[in-house]
Amino acid sequence: MAVAAALALSACGSDNNSSSSSTTSAAASGSAASSCPSGTLNSAGSTAQANAISQFIKDYQTKCSGTTVNYNANGSGAGFTSFVQKQSDFAGSDYAMSTTQAAQVKSSGRCGSGEAIDIPAVGGAIAVIYNIPGVTASINLDAKTLAGIFDGTITNWNNAAIAKDNPGVTFPSLAIQPFFRSDASGTSYNFSNYLNHLGGFAAANKQWPGKAGQGAKGSAGVAAKVKSTSGGIAYDEYSYASQNNLTYAKVSNAAGDYVQLSSANAAQFIAQAQVEQTGADTHVVFNYNYSNADAYPAVLVTYEIVCGTGNDSSKLPLIKGFLGYALSSTAQSELTNLGYIPLPSNVASADVKAVDSLS
Structure with a gap:
């Protein structure tokens, strides 16, 4: 799949139903995963997750007519900048926000008086x-x-x-x-x-x-x-x-x-990661000392960076709807055939709470 600098994907179908590894099980539930509000979201960031996000967008727009989600695969750093500058409703990143980045969001007032959070979204190698x-x-x-x-x-x-x-x-x-x-x-x-x-x-x-x-x-x-x-x-x-x-x-x-x-x-390696959650802010910490002969150690987890509170009220239902879908078992089951890794169940459970708490 050739990934253009910007992915503005119109509604089209996909019926892939590949099963994920037995060591992983994403199981998003609740209103966020099933809602279909209308509107447009703009997002940007990680090129590593672009192929996965493009699939999520196609499927979500097919599921939810009247919805448009744009993703500009311009890199994690550029995506974060566009988020801070309010050009994106959320940003994709291959690493959780640094202390400096979190402070930048706070000082800029990007999330009003609130703060941005990290939500793990796509596993990869x-x-x-x-x-x-x-x-x-x-x-x-x-x-x-x-x-x-x-x-x-x-x-x-x-x-x-x-x-x-x-x-x-x-x-x-x-x-x-x-x-x-x-x-x-x-x-x-x-x-x-x-x-x-x-x-x-x-x-x-x-x-x-x-x-x-x-x-x-x-x-x-x-x-x-x-x-x-x-x-x-x-x-x-x-x-x-x-x-x-x-x-x-x-x-x-x-x-x-x-x-x-x-x-x-x-x-198998990602499944050994520790989940650290402070409020809704969720991080995955890899255990590089894990040395099972069948666990590949050069991995990543991409994050979606979004306001925990202070989201635009007109965009909030769609933000929760799309992210909820991306973290659902339906969406995560697409990942293996795309060359990605579905999230382990402990990460998926933490993600559900994070998405449902957005305000």
């Missing part, structure tokens, strides 16, 4: 995609090896550290061409968080903290660069890797075992 001529099988890449590649200390595909990870694989003498997200990105935040915990990389940051490579804008931009560059490597949201038929690596977990990327393996 981060693929390590690469383009190595002559190497078509999935290779193994240790977190420390990846940290070296993105810090510029490992610069050729025939490096001894890569060969050690991959006995029996012949790598060409070819310069490694790392690519990273040039825009403020939750995919960057989550992947650098994984490398920080298990590879000794720099601290997690939405502005990519690595020292090597070239930047590309958006998930689609990163995928395109790797696809067209011999020796290229990057991190990218799983659905983009799948849609572009890119090869992706097995990556190491806390035990040093290599884990294959699959929806089921990513779901």
Whole structure:
């Protein structure tokens, strides 16, 4: 699915009814999940969740005639800015608001005298995609090896550290061409968080903290660069890797075992996350020490940032209606076939309370 800079999707049908992994179960309920108010919502942000949001929009507009939901996939940082500037009714982000961002919402009066909250919406995995001529099988890449590649200390595909990870694989003498997200990105935040915990990389940051490579804008931009560059490597949201038929690596977990990327393996890791909820503000904290051999550790959860209180009264029913639908079991069951991960039941239950509390 090609994702344009802006997704303004008109009503059209979708009858996908794929089942989610047994380790996950989203079960939104209540009035928010079933309401069909008319009107228009504008939203922006995360490119990682864009393919999922576009599906939710198509299905919701089919379900609710008279409703229009626009989503501008311009990146997590830009989406947050548009939310603060009241250009968006909610923003998609691949990371929860920082203390600084929350204070910015408060000081700007974006939510009146209230505050914005984070609501986890879409689970995902981060693929390590690469383009190595002559190497078509999935290779193994240790977190420390990846940290070296993105810090510029490992610069050729025939490096001894890569060969050690991959006995029996012949790598060409070819310069490694790392690519990273040039825009403020939750995919960057989550992947650098994984490398920080298990590879000794720099601290997690939405502005990519690595020292090597070239930047590309958006998930689609990163995928395109790797696809067209011999020796290229990057991190990218799983659905983009799948849609572009890119090869992706097995990556190491806390035990040093290599884990294959699959929806089921990513779901197993996400299911171990801790849910932290303060009022309606809901955060997911990953346990990088979890080392089950079938749990893929490079993952993310996207959030919708919305006013907890102080929403435009004319928009509030539609905000609750659409977000309620996006978090429902019907919508979440679409995610696996799109290359995403349905939310675990503990996250989904917290989300229902958050959406129902919006005012």
